Amino acid sequence: MAIVCVHGPLKKLAGGGSEHPVDGDTVRALLRALEREHPALTGWVLDERGLIRRHINVYVNGERGGEDTIVGQRDRVEVLPAISGG
Amino acid sequence: MTELVLGTKKGLFVLNGTADAGFAVAARAFAGEPVDFAMREPRTGRLFASVSSPFYGPKIWYADDPTGGWIQAKGVALPEGGDAALVRIWVIATGETEGLLYAGGDPGVLFESRDGGITWELNAALWNHPTRDAWQPGGGGLCLHSIVPCPGDPNRLVVAVSAAGVWLTDDGGHSWRQGNRGLVARYLPEDAGEGATALCVHHIERSPKRPERLFMQFHGGVYRSDDAGESWMEIGAGLVSDFGFPLAVDPDDPDSAYVIPLRADMDRVTPDGQVRVFETRDGGATWVGRAGGLPQTHAYLTILRLALDQITSGSALELYFGATSGEVFGSRDGGVNWFSAISQLPPVYSLRASG
Numbered sequence: 001m002a003i004v005c006v007h008g009p010l011k012k013l014a015g016g017g018s019e020h021p022v023d024g025d026t027v028r029a030l031l032r033a034l035e036r037e038h039p040a041l042t043g044w045v046l047d048e049r050g051l052i053r054r055h056i057n058v059y060v061n062g063e064r065g066g067e068d069t070i071v072g073q074r075d076r077v078e079v080l081p082a083i084s085g086g
Numbered sequence: 087m088t089e090l091v092l093g094t095k096k097g098l099f100v101l102n103g104t105a106d107a108g109f110a111v112a113a114r115a116f117a118g119e120p121v122d123f124a125m126r127e128p129r130t131g132r133l134f135a136s137v138s139s140p141f142y143g144p145k146i147w148y149a150d151d152p153t154g155g156w157i158q159a160k161g162v163a164l165p166e167g168g169d170a171a172l173v174r175i176w177v178i179a180t181g182e183t184e185g186l187l188y189a190g191g192d193p194g195v196l197f198e199s200r201d202g203g204i205t206w207e208l209n210a211a212l213w214n215h216p217t218r219d220a221w222q223p224g225g226g227g228l229c230l231h232s233i234v235p236c237p238g239d240p241n242r243l244v245v246a247v248s249a250a251g252v253w254l255t256d257d258g259g260h261s262w263r264q265g266n267r268g269l270v271a272r273y274l275p276e277d278a279g280e281g282a283t284a285l286c287v288h289h290i291e292r293s294p295k296r297p298e299r300l301f302m303q304f305h306g307g308v309y310r311s312d313d314a315g316e317s318w319m320e321i322g323a324g325l326v327s328d329f330g331f332p333l334a335v336d337p338d339d340p341d342s343a344y345v346i347p348l349r350a351d352m353d354r355v356t357p358d359g360q361v362r363v364f365e366t367r368d369g370g371a372t373w374v375g376r377a378g379g380l381p382q383t384h385a386y387l388t389i390l391r392l393a394l395d396q397i398t399s400g401s402a403l404e405l406y407f408g409a410t411s412g413e414v415f416g417s418r419d420g421g422v423n424w425f426s427a428i429s430q431l432p433p434v435y436s437l438r439a440s441g
Contacts (some may be wrong), residue, residue: 009142040158044142047171048164055141081141 002075004021006041010079013040016072028067030077055082063067088397089440090406090414091133095119098135100152105404105418109427115151123177123392125438129185132335136175136189144174146189148203152333158170161206162189162197164213177436178203179233182240190230194221194247198259209259212245217264224248224305231391232290236314237297244290244315251285252302254315265311268318272306273351276332289333289391290315296340301370303333303345303391308371310343312424326357332394336403336420341369344396344421345405346389353384363405363421363435379424380415387411392436404441408434 001021011018015038022037024030028050035042045056050057051067058065059078071077090101090109098121103109122144124135138144146159164172173192181198183186189197189206196209221228221363236242243259245263251264263340269285271278278284286305293299301321302309306329308322322328327347336342343366349357356362361380364373381387387409394407396439403420410433417424 024301043145043163047143048166048168049171050167051140053143 001073002030002071002077004030004077006034006079010041010044010083013044025053025071026067027060027065027069027071027077030071031079037077048052056080057082087441088404088406088416089126090427091124091126091438091440092408092414092431092434093124093135093392093436094408094412094432094434095120097121097302098124098133098152099148099431100133101414103427104418105425109414109416111428115149115152115156116147121435122174125178125436126440127178127180127203128440129180129184130275132203134178134187134203136178136191138174140158144172144191146175146178146203146206157204159199159203159206161199161208164195164208173227174229176229176231177233179235182235182238184425186240188233188235188243188329190245191227192220192227193223194230194246194250195229196230196233196259196411211255212253212262215253215262217250217283220283221247221250224286230289234290234292234300234315236292237294239297242314244292246287246290246302248288248290249286249305251283252287252290252315265315267316268320269304269309270307270320271304288331291333291335291343293335293342294337299340301333301335301343301368303330305329305351308333308343308345308370316394322365324373325364326375327360329354330389331391331408332389334394334396334405336396336399338399339367342367343370344394344405346394348388354388356389359384359386361409361415363407363417363424365421376417376421376424378422379417381425387413390435392438393434395437395439397439397441404439406437406439408437410434 022033091101097117098115100113101109102112147156149156175191185202187199197206199206232246234244254265288303300311309318330347334344362375406416408414412431413429414427416427
């Protein structure tokens, strides 16, 4: 299992926990699995098309990833809202 | 006491007050987030807000107390696995049966709730309409912004999409047909003719005392329909400009309408630096500009389509509108005289009034 880490409002929607062991071989599969476990998360990270929302970043073991990034056992997936300057 | 519920670029504001005592902020919610539309639903008193979080996407929330806990409504999404995603919810409206609510949004979608706004379902017939591939977005997106129920008849509904025209149903939303006859889009080639769908309706209101009568602010042109939206006649002659967004009616007077003209589509501010509300009491044959109490010097305001509302009727008609400058103006005499209700708010996206 990989570990999906969520923060802020996502943590609350995920039952209050920030680290969630989830089965799946891509970022999208992990996030969909997490939605099934915590339906309140549905639509917050992935949109209806299965795309990560524009201002959310996902990192796999510290590297920026996308929906189709391959995830292995014990990988760590961080879901973070983008912090932008300007 | 009048309550104004405002959606703004930086949250929802509830204002309480009177014309005499002034208005003050009674509550704020969704601080920092864009609230595209907010209202107090008249049947239940429940507050609704459509919030387009730049991070987490569009949602509808509801609450009985704006300072208490807001609950996310369920089902406000397009079919999973398709090639489209919901962009925003533009408007929420009360239907004609207990618990029936509608929500309109981008991309040209209508949602229905039959349990007072707790759960929602996409209207499949409009979503799957065979003309949809030809629908074009307006400047604000492909927004379904006007939802006009028919008093006493839940099967009849008028909706409008920018820029995909007017849509009518007589069977409770199971089928839809266009209601665009008579509309002239100056931005289309002259030979575009009947059947063109790229019609940029800006707002529609119905006269509740004569339900067959509708008024429309178009993208260049103000129109009236006397056959429930089947056909339209232009009534904008006499306005300082026939471009604008919001429109309101006096619910007791089917010949009445109010518009707030902006200079032009390429210059969406109040004309000549003067804020004026134009009123007709003869179905659009003549218009009177109302400016008493409104800024008349160097005032280049933009008033969006859902930022004008009214309560009561007749000579006691109260009108309120908010501008993207963060100012809110009110009138308690049908628009003859105006006062500043509040200023220095974030840009006002929507305003709904209740008494």
